[in-house]
Amino acid sequence: MATIELNDQFTNEWTVFEEAVHKYYDDDNDPNTPLPEITTDDCDGIIYKKIDNKYYRRVLVDDTVNVKWFGAKGDGETDDTEAIKKAIKSSHSVRFDRGQYIINSTIEIPMEFSGLSISGSGSDIWDKNSTILTTKTSNTLFKGVEGLNTFKISNLIFNGKHDDHAITSGTIAMDFTDGGGLILDRVVVKNFSEYGLYSEKGMLRIENCYFRDNKIGAQIYSDSSISNSEFAAGDIPLRLVAGGNRLVNVWCNSGKISCLDIEPLNTNTGHQNTSITNLYIGEVDSGQTEAYAIRIRGNDVKRVQQVQISNSFFVHAAGNSINGLVYVDKADEIILNGINVLGKGLYSTANDYTSHFVKGINSNRITVASSVINGINKNVIYQGSNCYDWEIFNNTFNNCGDHIAVNDEGANIYVAETMGRTSVIGNKFLVASGSSVPYAAYVSSIDSLNWDSNFISYPNAIIVKDPTYTSSPENNFSGSFYRNGNDFKTINKAALTASSFDHGFVRPNKNLKHAQFFYDNNYRKPIWYDGLDSTWKDSTGTVI
Numbered sequence: 001m002a003t004i005e006l007n008d009q010f011t012n013e014w015t016v017f018e019e020a021v022h023k024y025y026d027d028d029n030d031p032n033t034p035l036p037e038i039t040t041d042d043c044d045g046i047i048y049k050k051i052d053n054k055y056y057r058r059v060l061v062d063d064t065v066n067v068k069w070f071g072a073k074g075d076g077e078t079d080d081t082e083a084i085k086k087a088i089k090s091s092h093s094v095r096f097d098r099g100q101y102i103i104n105s106t107i108e109i110p111m112e113f114s115g116l117s118i119s120g121s122g123s124d125i126w127d128k129n130s131t132i133l134t135t136k137t138s139n140t141l142f143k144g145v146e147g148l149n150t151f152k153i154s155n156l157i158f159n160g161k162h163d164d165h166a167i168t169s170g171t172i173a174m175d176f177t178d179g180g181g182l183i184l185d186r187v188v189v190k191n192f193s194e195y196g197l198y199s200e201k202g203m204l205r206i207e208n209c210y211f212r213d214n215k216i217g218a219q220i221y222s223d224s225s226i227s228n229s230e231f232a233a234g235d236i237p238l239r240l241v242a243g244g245n246r247l248v249n250v251w252c253n254s255g256k257i258s259c260l261d262i263e264p265l266n267t268n269t270g271h272q273n274t275s276i277t278n279l280y281i282g283e284v285d286s287g288q289t290e291a292y293a294i295r296i297r298g299n300d301v302k303r304v305q306q307v308q309i310s311n312s313f314f315v316h317a318a319g320n321s322i323n324g325l326v327y328v329d330k331a332d333e334i335i336l337n338g339i340n341v342l343g344k345g346l347y348s349t350a351n352d353y354t355s356h357f358v359k360g361i362n363s364n365r366i367t368v369a370s371s372v373i374n375g376i377n378k379n380v381i382y383q384g385s386n387c388y389d390w391e392i393f394n395n396t397f398n399n400c401g402d403h404i405a406v407n408d409e410g411a412n413i414y415v416a417e418t419m420g421r422t423s424v425i426g427n428k429f430l431v432a433s434g435s436s437v438p439y440a441a442y443v444s445s446i447d448s449l450n451w452d453s454n455f456i457s458y459p460n461a462i463i464v465k466d467p468t469y470t471s472s473p474e475n476n477f478s479g480s481f482y483r484n485g486n487d488f489k490t491i492n493k494a495a496l497t498a499s500s501f502d503h504g505f506v507r508p509n510k511n512l513k514h515a516q517f518f519y520d521n522n523y524r525k526p527i528w529y530d531g532l533d534s535t536w537k538d539s540t541g542t543v544i
Helices: 081-089
Strands: 003-007 014-019 048-051 054-058 064-066 075-079 093-095 099-102 107-109 117-119 131-134 140-144 149-159 172-176 180-190 195-199 205-207 210-212 216-220 225-232 236-240 246-253 260-262 271-281 291-297 304-315 323-329 331-342 358-361 364-369 372-374 381-383 391-393 396-398 411-415 422-425 428-430 439-443 449-452 454-457 481-483 518-520 525-530 535-537
Touching: 081 093, 081 107, 149 172, 172 180, 180 195, 210 216, 216 225, 225 236, 236 246, 260 271, 291 304, 291 331, 323 331, 358 364, 411 422, 422 439, 439 449
Parallel strands: 064 093, 075 099, 093 117, 099 131, 107 140, 117 149, 131 149, 140 172, 149 180, 172 195, 180 205, 180 210, 195 216, 205 225, 210 225, 216 236, 225 246, 236 260, 246 271, 260 291, 271 304, 291 323, 304 331, 323 358, 331 364, 331 372, 358 381, 364 391, 372 396, 381 411, 391 422, 396 428, 411 439, 422 449, 428 454, 454 481
Antiparallel strands: 003 014, 014 054, 048 054, 518 525, 525 535
16 A cells, blocks of 8 residues: 655644555444445544545554644643544544643543553653643543543643642542543642542552642552552542552552541442552641541441551651551451551650551451551550450560550550450560550450560559559569560579470469469479469469
8 A cells, every 4th residue: 555744734743644445443343343444524634534535544653643633732721622532532542742731621531442541751740841631620631431441541740730829720630430440650640629530440550650739649449459659648648449459669648637548438339358568658747636647447337358558667757746547447357567667756745746556446356466666655556445356466566655645545555345355465565765654555354365475674563454453563464474584483483494385275264364374394284373362373273
């Protein structure tokens, strides 16, 4: 077939057209149907032309059209909405050159655009060569329609304000109430009055993106993935409203209400099986109203379940605000593992402190493990009402429950429920400030506490306190703690260097609620230290 070169009327670039019989695509999008022939009605002067009774179609690199071929200016003043609509309606991928493109009414992304892409020339907010899509009205820029599936936006900026002094801002950059499978790569979204991204469909893929200063940065539905991206400022930078999501290398910080919300969209939406790793959580700019950086909240019909956050950093260091870090309500099987936590600690004031690491109500089977927790000013872990079976394993609590806390606010672990069934095993409780306020744990009932192998090093005489506690020179709650570095002791005060634990033995219930047994090689049987009457006993309750 013959080719000709023609000068584009809008861009003045020379482009190649090839003589052709068939169109690029079938309107029905059926791969089994032959491509339709070009007709005079198809000749738009952009993709198809008729010259000397022959039909020509523009040669498209990577099946992509330029919005400027359809009349878009990208000059920051001209309304480019209609030109962009025409480019998208062409059913080819769309490219934006550098510039600022004004969109003053909503552009629908049709089902026929599935499998295609919208790309710009750059998304560096400091680079004048970037592509910016913006508006001068309060409207949504892009809206997916029912049936749209798997398309990509890359290498551009959505800005809700066309200049820094604009009073009016766009409401939503991308509305995907309908249309799923969106892929975002190297996209910046900022300054939208409602949402940067709103989704009620799943299978989103977001990588290398930056959301900032939107009321809600992004609302993500189920089975989506986010990697190497940052969500900052606004009211809530990131919301996960259904389960099955995967987040890796994500920053969430500086929200006014929270930084990350994990909660069902409504009472019909399940929320299970979410994994988050290498997460950075920063401060909430809430002022003197206590706010939590992460809120994991179910509703009366759908609980949040099976969320795991690991290998992450939670920080409350800057600003002037009262922050907690994780709030849990109506949630189950939440695991926080390998978290490095930095609270205000000794730098706190009455109006600027870190209240809790984890606070929960109505939530079961919460696990906090292998974490280093520094500078939480009140109860580090608060297991509140209707909370059962929490597990607290192998953590280091360093200088927590200090500086702001008074009385039992100094308990690093606080269990409000009488039968909370809480396990506290293998932790370190360390206070180097000299304060006598912090201590390890407060429980509403000793009966429901599983306590073992915890290391204690702080001035307070209290190890574990319950409502019946009275002060004494030493709180011998359990035989399996170190007290300020001392060895375990036998009945005759000799170190139990040759003794071993026998965890298979059933604890007797003869008034030994406060005891953890040892196997004593001298007596050749398990023995218990009874903290109630300061004696050692065997399994029958006989003093030895």
